[in-house]
Amino acid sequence: MALFITFEGGEGSGKSTQAKALYKRLLSLNIPTLLTHEPGGTPLGNSLRRWLKDKEEIDPRTELLLFNASRVHLVSHVIRPALEKGTTVICDRFAESTIAYQGYGRGLDLNLIEAVNNTATQGLRPDLIVFLDIPVDHGLARKGRRDRFEREEIAFHQRVRNGYLEMARREPERWLAIDGSLHRRKIQRLIWERVEPLLKPR
Numbered sequence: 001m002a003l004f005i006t007f008e009g010g011e012g013s014g015k016s017t018q019a020k021a022l023y024k025r026l027l028s029l030n031i032p033t034l035l036t037h038e039p040g041g042t043p044l045g046n047s048l049r050r051w052l053k054d055k056e057e058i059d060p061r062t063e064l065l066l067f068n069a070s071r072v073h074l075v076s077h078v079i080r081p082a083l084e085k086g087t088t089v090i091c092d093r094f095a096e097s098t099i100a101y102q103g104y105g106r107g108l109d110l111n112l113i114e115a116v117n118n119t120a121t122q123g124l125r126p127d128l129i130v131f132l133d134i135p136v137d138h139g140l141a142r143k144g145r146r147d148r149f150e151r152e153e154i155a156f157h158q159r160v161r162n163g164y165l166e167m168a169r170r171e172p173e174r175w176l177a178i179d180g181s182l183h184r185r186k187i188q189r190l191i192w193e194r195v196e197p198l199l200k201p202r
Contacts, residue, residue, distance in 0.1 A: 002032075002086045003198055004079070004124065006094040009132035010161050011150050012139030013180040014187070018132065019092045021188050022195065026088060031199070034082045037092035038071060041078055045070035053147040060106035064113060067098050068120035075121055095121055096129060096167060101149070104163025105156050127198060130191055131168050134180035136161055 005022070007015040016037075023035040039049040048070045052063065071094075082089050095117040103113045136157040143150055168175040176194045178187055 001199070001201060002083045003088045003127045003195075004083060004091070005088070005128045005130065005195065006091045006096070006126040007130045007132070008093060008096050008100070008164060009180060010134065010136060010139050010157055010164070012142035013132040013134045014142075014184065015130070015132045015180075016092050017184065018130065018187055018191060019090050021184075022191055023090050025188075025192065026090075032085075032087040033090060034078070034087050035090045035092075036074065036078055038074065038094055038097065039067055040070065041074040041091075042070075044073050053149070056148065058148075060102055060108050063106070064098065064102045064108060064116055067102070068116050071095065071098075071117075072120040072122075075124055080122070080124060091126075094126060094129075096164070099167065100160045100163040104166075105152075105160040126174070128194065129168075129171075129175045130194075131164055131175055131177045132180035132187070133161070133165065133168075133177055138181060 007019040009015040019035060019037075023033055026033040038045070039052055040046045048066050052058070052066055058066075074091075079089050079091065098117055099110065099113055102108050103110045136154055140150065140154075140157065165177075168177040176191065178190050180187070182190075
């Protein structure tokens with residue numbers, strides 16, 4: 001059965017590394033799998049990614065709409081077609097990133113974000129959201145302060161982290177929260193323990 005699995009976390013949490021590791025493991029088991037990312041994953045999305053990462057000043061509402069412009073294109077042209085063909089999709093960030101960053105981080109109205117996200121995703125929701133949690137200062141030390149989001153004040157990143165923790169607390173059946181400071185192989189084991197049962201026919 002095709003699954004839709006997303007990876008979430010703050011800067012430097014290791015989510016991209018773990019998304020790739022799961023992708024490789026599924027391929028090694030001959031399970032058709034696609035790995036993609038947000039913002040990006042399509043030519044249009046990649047262009048929007050450069051704007052979102054590099055521009056110094058973007059209004060939070062503009063951020064919200066640009067992220068979702070990339071998202072609707074990715075869902076329509078990549079994610080949904082793959083799922084319909086029976087291919088499992090792993091996505092590095094999805095709608096929950098917008099809730100965490102533009103909602104909790106920037107302070108935009110969460111109901112507004114939910115409405116825009118739902119329009120962009122066409123109601124598509126992940127079967128599993130893997131959230132790698134790491135203290136803000138540790139994550140930023142790993143990543144550095146290269147792009148516009150990484151250069152935000154510590155308080156912004158703490159609000160983002162708190163938003164993720166709140167979302168994970170509300171939906172434990174759909175979220176897998178893992179300490180991102182654990183050894184990467186331990187994290188891989190914890191993720192696999194949750195993913196493997198989902199691969200069995202239901």
